[in-house]
Amino acid sequence: MSHAPRPLNDSDPASAPAGRRRFLGLAAGLAAGAALGPSLSAFAEDMKMAVKGPPVRDIAPLRLTPRVWVIQAPDGFPTPENHGMMANVTFVSTGKGVVVIDSGASVQIGEMAIRQLKRLTDEPVVAIFNSHYHGDHYLGNQAFVDAFGAGKNSLPIYAHAETIKAIRGHEGESWRAAMERWTNLASAGTRVVPPNTAVDHGQEFRIGDRTFRLHHLGHAHTPGDISVEVVEDGVTHVGDIAMDRRIANMDDGSYVDTFKTYDMLIANTRTKVWIPAHGVPSAGVLQWNRELFAGIYETCVQAVQDGLPLEAAKARVLKDPRVASRAAETKGFDNNIGKYVSLAYLEAEAASF
Incomplete structure (x- = not known):
């Protein structure tokens, strides 16, 4: 089904592979330069933009239906060992291109996802949906835009207006910096690429031979969560509204509205499999989280x-x-x-x- 990245003891540079040691040494040198004065600090900031963390090890996608795959994150929280690979990345093949739902927590994760995608299909990525404004769901946008959105063909990245506002505001850079800190700079080189197209409840997108129906049912996990239903496949990606064997973060959410959201999703979709952004997709995800x-x-x-x-x-x-x-x-x-x-x-x- 999938294999987890080999753990690295990133707190001890001597135990890391040679390439990783060079990366950590350069990062440490830049940090030291920043402490020496304004001119060196500015130089260090410029150089830091050129530093890029190591690749994320491949995780083979899990096939849910003939057209839907999930790269399932093996861990629930970001660490130096998992390089921030904590949230699932979903692919939907439409016959006219691939739709990505949540792009991962870094450019490296996005690049790993693209490697896996190319083993599945020759279709290009034609759209991305970001479920909400927590960084493990959109910081991979950069990789897909770099690979599929060059030139005049701007890659549409859809999200709720509240999500776009938050990412363009404090949440974007805050999450990028936090992910670097949590992963010991393994996600360095990631830049924030916000969603560019606002969507709302009830909208439908017909892409190729697949229908994507969007559900925004109130203030659940965040004010701007969207769940993405792939109608023909009977699956709905719920982002962090519900998780599998992890407590969904409620710092920005509401328990009462989450219960209402579950009721409305069940009543208004024909979903057979719920795809959480954390954990294993199944028919029982909402029920497990509700209880x-x-x-x-x-x-x-x-x-x-x-x-x-x-x-x-x-x-x-x-x-x-x-x-x-x-x-x-x-x-x-x-x-x-x-x-x-x-x-x-x-x-x-x-x-x-």
């Missing part, structure tokens, strides 16, 4: 009604069978459950007024 979220949010609602403080609410959440039964299999559970309980508690408090 985990319900265990968190509904327990917090009851705690607020009972006048309990946050710590007591967390203790109740951890005992809820919908949460406890998923703890061992959920990536990042121990490090993140406290934050997600806090967010649920705050939302429950606000709803009680």
